[in-house]
Amino acid sequence: xxxxxxxxxxxxxxxxxxxxxxxxxxxxxxxxxxxxxxxxxxxxxxxxxxxxxxxxxxxxxxxxxxxxxxxxxxxxxxxxxxxxxxxxxxxxxxxxxxxxxxxxxxxxxxxxxxxxxxxxxxxxxxxxxxxxxxxxxxxxxxxxxxxxxxxxxxxxxxxxxxxxxxxxxxxxxxxxxxxxxxxxxxxxxxxxxxxxxxxxxxxxxxxxxxxxxxxxxxxxxxxxxxxxxxxxxxxxxxxxxxxxxxxxxxxxxxxxxxxxxxxxxxxxxxxxxxxxxxxxxxxxxxxxxxxxxxxxxxxxxxxxxxxxxxxxxxxxxxxxxxxxxxxxxxxxxxxxxxxxxxxxxxxxxxxxxxxxxxxxxxxxxxxxxxxxxxxxxxxxxxxxxxxxxxxxxxxxxxxxxxxxxxxxxxxxxxxxxxxxxxxxxxxxxxxxxxxxxxxxxxxxxxxxxxxxxxxxxxxxxxxxxxxxxxxxxxx
Numbered sequence: 001x002x003x004x005x006x007x008x009x010x011x012x013x014x015x016x017x018x019x020x021x022x023x024x025x026x027x028x029x030x031x032x033x034x035x036x037x038x039x040x041x042x043x044x045x046x047x048x049x050x051x052x053x054x055x056x057x058x059x060x061x062x063x064x065x066x067x068x069x070x071x072x073x074x075x076x077x078x079x080x081x082x083x084x085x086x087x088x089x090x091x092x093x094x095x096x097x098x099x100x101x102x103x104x105x106x107x108x109x110x111x112x113x114x115x116x117x118x119x120x121x122x123x124x125x126x127x128x129x130x131x132x133x134x135x136x137x138x139x140x141x142x143x144x145x146x147x148x149x150x151x152x153x154x155x156x157x158x159x160x161x162x163x164x165x166x167x168x169x170x171x172x173x174x175x176x177x178x179x180x181x182x183x184x185x186x187x188x189x190x191x192x193x194x195x196x197x198x199x200x201x202x203x204x205x206x207x208x209x210x211x212x213x214x215x216x217x218x219x220x221x222x223x224x225x226x227x228x229x230x231x232x233x234x235x236x237x238x239x240x241x242x243x244x245x246x247x248x249x250x251x252x253x254x255x256x257x258x259x260x261x262x263x264x265x266x267x268x269x270x271x272x273x274x275x276x277x278x279x280x281x282x283x284x285x286x287x288x289x290x291x292x293x294x295x296x297x298x299x300x301x302x303x304x305x306x307x308x309x310x311x312x313x314x315x316x317x318x319x320x321x322x323x324x325x326x327x328x329x330x331x332x333x334x335x336x337x338x339x340x341x342x343x344x345x346x347x348x349x350x351x352x353x354x355x356x357x358x359x360x361x362x363x364x365x366x367x368x369x370x371x372x373x374x375x376x377x378x379x380x381x382x383x384x385x386x387x388x389x390x391x392x393x394x395x396x397x398x399x400x401x402x403x404x405x406x407x408x409x410x411x412x413x414x415x416x417x418x419x420x421x422x423x424x425x426x427x428x429x430x431x432x433x434x435x436x437x438x439x440x441x442x443x444x445x446x447x448x449x450x451x452x453x454x455x456x457x458x459x460x461x462x463x464x465x466x467x468x469x470x471x472x473x474x475x
Contacts (some may be wrong), residue, residue, distance in 0.1 A: 045380025141174025
């Protein structure tokens, strides 16, 4: 909380900081998302299908996120693909602008406000969220504004924060839960540590509203018992450090994950060193620990990786508090770090799988298939551009009638047990599902790719939303 006698800066500097941070955030995402005219990221086509069906009044998947009101509205003038990309840019702009407001309200430091907005706008990890998981990104855009409101003590500010926290749960449950973690850290510290200004009294009616908001989220299925299964499932986990250093993510993201690893210690130090900063530091500390996901199994399709991607927020809070304490040293370091890391991250996100442009050449070969199995992303493209029923999970028995798009296994290995295999463009082969199962049970039994998420091998789990077609996952 700011000291009452702090000198106010010229408003133009804060306005400039907000606009620049927001434009940086939108520009970086534009460089990634507008690299071609197709959807982007593993969940890109899922959002296209759901947005189009939502706008038509018959949602394809049982996913009732409030984000689809925005996406459906943007799809009317722009179409679903372009509208979804514009929504990602808008969410990033709002988040970075909120970072400037929150940074200023908590530190009363213009350099710290700049750092908060720019880091939230250019964070390598958060750039990955925007390009892969649109609902998650839109939910995260609310969190800096929650922090900004919690910097005050007026009743309307607390109510406003509570409203955003409840709305966040209805946009994206993982992002929403993170907002509640931040709020618990701030409010809990203010209640339990009376030396930070006047002891905060939380009115009973505010607690009742919070309870009702949580009950509403449960009643509408935003948070479900099955989600705990997704969080704790041990299936598919692998050594985390080995996976992270295995080459699938690039230097920029690895560097920010390194900052995330030290963030709990730095934020604990700031909480000890400054009473004024303690609520925000404790909140950031709690979120940093959550994002590190200690004890959770790691996999690119598991919750631990999603949590780590959101680690850009506690890293931003760490940099903000350090910049408020030593702006002459920290601001140049932060700006130099972002300037060196971000170009690599943009290039990496542009080049990431799936390559929808290349796979489009395969769509005519799949057009006459009855039912298709393919990995997430490609499955959505098949469904969106051909209308063929597709699953990104192991199909139920009997397997007759299913065609599988196999990733990374060449024809020469499949041929002995899959005489009907067809080579496709890119690292794909089209195989009748019974023949793929014969490969898995025979010569491919020990291949790591038969238990890779890009070759679906697990049945549809309970935590996945039901759907009329393929990827009904509320990620």
